[in-house]
Amino acid sequence: MLVAVIAGSAIGYSLGTTLVDSFSGHRSPSLWSGRVPGIISVLAAVSMTYFFFTRERLAAEKATAEAAQRSAVEHQLRLLESQLEPHMLFNTLANLRVLITLDPPRAQAMLDRLIAYLRATLGASRSGTHTLRAEFDRLADYLALMQVRMGDRLRVQLDLPADLAVEPVPALLLQPLVENAIVHGLEPRVEGGQLQVRARREPGRLVLTVRDTGVGIDAVPAAASVATPPGHAGGLASGFGTQQVRERLAMLHGERASLRLEPAPDDAGGTLATVVLPLEA
Amino acid sequence: MPTALIAEDEPLLAAALRADLARLWPELDVQAVVGDGLSAVAQALQRRPQVCFFDIRMPGCSGLEAAQALAEDWPDGPPFPLLVFITAYDQYALQAFEAQAVDYLVKPVDNARLQACVQRLARRLALQQTAPEATSAGLDLALAQIRSLLGSGLPAAPTASRLEVIQAGVGNVVHMVPIDEVLYFEAADKYLRVVTAEREHLIRLSLRELLPQLDPARFWQVHRSVVVRASAIATAQRDESGKVILHLRGRPERLTASRLYAHLFKGM
Numbered sequence: 001m002l003v004a005v006i007a008g009s010a011i012g013y014s015l016g017t018t019l020v021d022s023f024s025g026h027r028s029p030s031l032w033s034g035r036v037p038g039i040i041s042v043l044a045a046v047s048m049t050y051f052f053f054t055r056e057r058l059a060a061e062k063a064t065a066e067a068a069q070r071s072a073v074e075h076q077l078r079l080l081e082s083q084l085e086p087h088m089l090f091n092t093l094a095n096l097r098v099l100i101t102l103d104p105p106r107a108q109a110m111l112d113r114l115i116a117y118l119r120a121t122l123g124a125s126r127s128g129t130h131t132l133r134a135e136f137d138r139l140a141d142y143l144a145l146m147q148v149r150m151g152d153r154l155r156v157q158l159d160l161p162a163d164l165a166v167e168p169v170p171a172l173l174l175q176p177l178v179e180n181a182i183v184h185g186l187e188p189r190v191e192g193g194q195l196q197v198r199a200r201r202e203p204g205r206l207v208l209t210v211r212d213t214g215v216g217i218d219a220v221p222a223a224a225s226v227a228t229p230p231g232h233a234g235g236l237a238s239g240f241g242t243q244q245v246r247e248r249l250a251m252l253h254g255e256r257a258s259l260r261l262e263p264a265p266d267d268a269g270g271t272l273a274t275v276v277l278p279l280e281a
Numbered sequence: 282m283p284t285a286l287i288a289e290d291e292p293l294l295a296a297a298l299r300a301d302l303a304r305l306w307p308e309l310d311v312q313a314v315v316g317d318g319l320s321a322v323a324q325a326l327q328r329r330p331q332v333c334f335f336d337i338r339m340p341g342c343s344g345l346e347a348a349q350a351l352a353e354d355w356p357d358g359p360p361f362p363l364l365v366f367i368t369a370y371d372q373y374a375l376q377a378f379e380a381q382a383v384d385y386l387v388k389p390v391d392n393a394r395l396q397a398c399v400q401r402l403a404r405r406l407a408l409q410q411t412a413p414e415a416t417s418a419g420l421d422l423a424l425a426q427i428r429s430l431l432g433s434g435l436p437a438a439p440t441a442s443r444l445e446v447i448q449a450g451v452g453n454v455v456h457m458v459p460i461d462e463v464l465y466f467e468a469a470d471k472y473l474r475v476v477t478a479e480r481e482h483l484i485r486l487s488l489r490e491l492l493p494q495l496d497p498a499r500f501w502q503v504h505r506s507v508v509v510r511a512s513a514i515a516t517a518q519r520d521e522s523g524k525v526i527l528h529l530r531g532r533p534e535r536l537t538a539s540r541l542y543a544h545l546f547k548g549m
Contacts, residue, residue: 087338090369091291094389098297151292153316190317190340 084121085179088145095148110148117141120172132199132206133165139178139197146182153192154182164199167206169277170248176241177210177259177273185214185271193270206277213270217263245275253278283406285332287314288321288347289367290339294388298334298367301392306399318342322350329359331409332402334386337368344368348427349505353539357522361420363405364427365398378430424541431541444494447475449482456482464513464529465536466491468506478531501545503527503538517546 092114099107120138136158143156178197186193193213200207242261249257256278264272285302289295295314302309312328315321319341325333333351335344342350344366355361366378369388378385384398409419447458458475467474468488475482488508495508502508509527517538518526525538525546538546 086370090388091294094369095291095293097389098293102293102297148293149291153290187338188340190319192340 084118091149092145099148106148110145113141113144117145121175128171129168130171131165132160132167132169135169135172135174136160136197136199138172139174142175142178143195150187150192154186155192155194157194157196159196159198161199161201164201164206167199167279169206169208170252173245173248173275174208174210176244177275180241181210181212181214181271181273185212185216188215194268201279204279206279208275208277210273210275211264211270213264213268216269217261217271242273249275249277282308282310283332283403284310284312284328284330285334286312286321286325286328286330286362287334288316288318288339288344289314289334289336290316291336292316294336298390301390301395302399305392305396306403309399316340318344318347321347322354325351325362326354326356330362331360331406332365333362334365334367337366337371345427345430346505349431349541352424352427352541353505355420355540360409361423363402363419364423365402420540428541442494443496444491447482447484449475449484451482458482460495461510463510464532465507465509466500476532501542503536503542503545505539505541507536509536519543519546 092110096107096110096114099110117138120141140158143154143158147154147156174197178195181195186195195213196209196211198209198211200209242259245259249259258274258276260274260276262272262274264270283306287295287298289298295316299311299314302311309332312330313324315324316339318335318339321333321335321339321344322342325347333348335347337344339347348364348366352361363384366385367388367390368375368385375385375387384401386394386398405419445460447460447463449456449458458477462477464476464478466488467476469483471485471487472483473486473488473491475484488502488506492502492508499510499512500508501511503525509529513529513531514527515530516528518528520526523540523543525543527536527538529536
């Protein structure tokens with residue numbers, strides 16, 4: 001840029017003096033012989049360049065900031081959408097509407113679960129941490145709602161050893177994995193199946209597993225390029241869910257935490273999701 | 282006595298719909314309540330109800346896919362059932378339903394809405410009784426509606442993502458099959474048969490996943506489980522039931538285009 005400024009002032013000065021000289025008849029000193037006009041010219045060039053340069057840079061910075069803000073807002077929207085899936089909400093309400101006349105106490109219990117679920121999902125709690133006990137309680141709310149909807153097609157087993165109950169975990173970390181297990185594993189299967197959520201201690205780490213006996217990870221379209229129809233229970237949303245979990249783990253613990261998704265290693269089939277977190281001694 | 286079939290995977294909602302219908306339409310005989318799309322098709326074909334209530338999201342196959350299968354396999358003669366789709370939330374499908382005359386219900390279903398639906402169904406059934414010629418018109422209308430609903434769910438695929446080569450793995454060898462050598466694709470359980478003039482391959486992909494990646498001008502869906510390269514079809518012959526028999530260039534077997542797609546084959 002410096003070269004351009006110097007070259008620009010030299011060319012500008014020479015062109016200007018030549019042009020003016022040609023009709024004034026006066027002979028101006030060349031850039032190199034008379035110092036003062038030359039310096040004025042260079043100064044003018046430098047300040048104009050500086051002015052335009054700063055303006056450009058400010059505009060570019062503003063554009064970057066706006067883009068970042070836009071993507072943050074989009075991210076928030078998608079997060080909210082993934083947390084409050086309208087299909088789940090309206091189906092739950094439809095069941096609730098039936099239970100109100102059929103079985104009022106059960107309706108009330110279901111409403112309590114829904115309220116707890118909504119409070120947890122809509123609250124900002126997803127950014128903080130809570131105990132593993134609280135994590136399992138929130139999963140139990142969601143699963144109870146799903147059990148009303150799916151009847152005996154959904155069989156649930158939550159397994160939290162008492163000595164791990166007070167361990168802190170990122171709030172609602174397992175929620176997207178449990179939702180995936182249901183929406184992509186068990187719901188598409190005519191017979192339904194089983195869902196197990198377990199916590200166990202290993203030397204120096206906490207291992208959380210979500211396992212379903214659903215259609216299996218294989219049945220999820222292998223070709224990632226295949227577009228999912230809008231509004232369809234699709235790979236996009238599930239990809240977003242697991243990506244969320246991965247990002248949170250990486251942000252909190254870096255390499256020391258991980259999420260693995262794999263076909264369940266026994267005859268019952270389905271999918272196994274394993275989250276590993278470092279356990280403070 | 283009017284007859285109906287209910288397909289809804291959530292047991293409470295199925296029972297509630299049945300109870301509400303019993304109250305609002307006492308003459309209606311609900312022949313069966315099923316919880317998945319495949320049973321819905323099987324039961325409907327067996328019992329031939331006059332009205333089908335199909336939930337959109339069901340295990341096995343969706344309500345729309347069930348309607349498609351029903352339209353393709355429905356026997357000649359008995360009137361095609363009146364279809365009512367039920368959905369909890371599906372803004373795209375709803376727009377399609379609005380545009381079409383097919384009735385639909387949104388969960389939770391309120392009484393007034395269900396009552397209006399019942400009245401409309403009863404009127405349509407009465408019309409079928411008094412004007413038998415309305416029956417075949419009814420099938421044509423249903424076919425047009427299902428066709429349009431099936432199309433509305435598909436995303437417009439960007440031409441850039443079109444498949445040019447099918448990669449079919451056998452053991453540790455991958456066969457590269459240029460898309461223009463494919464005569465047709467046929468869905469077979471969890472696989473897709475990819476048939477060329479010389480041989481066939483199996484790939485793990487569903488027709489639903491494949492379709493957006495094909496050029497619709499070159500590859501035509503002719504049945505819920507068959508997609509043919511149009512230029513591979515030698516002749517198309519219409520039979521009396523409205524189906525079309527396709528003879529291929531380079532293969533002895535014949536394919537059947539279902540009623541839903543028979544309209545593709547007309548002389549110019």
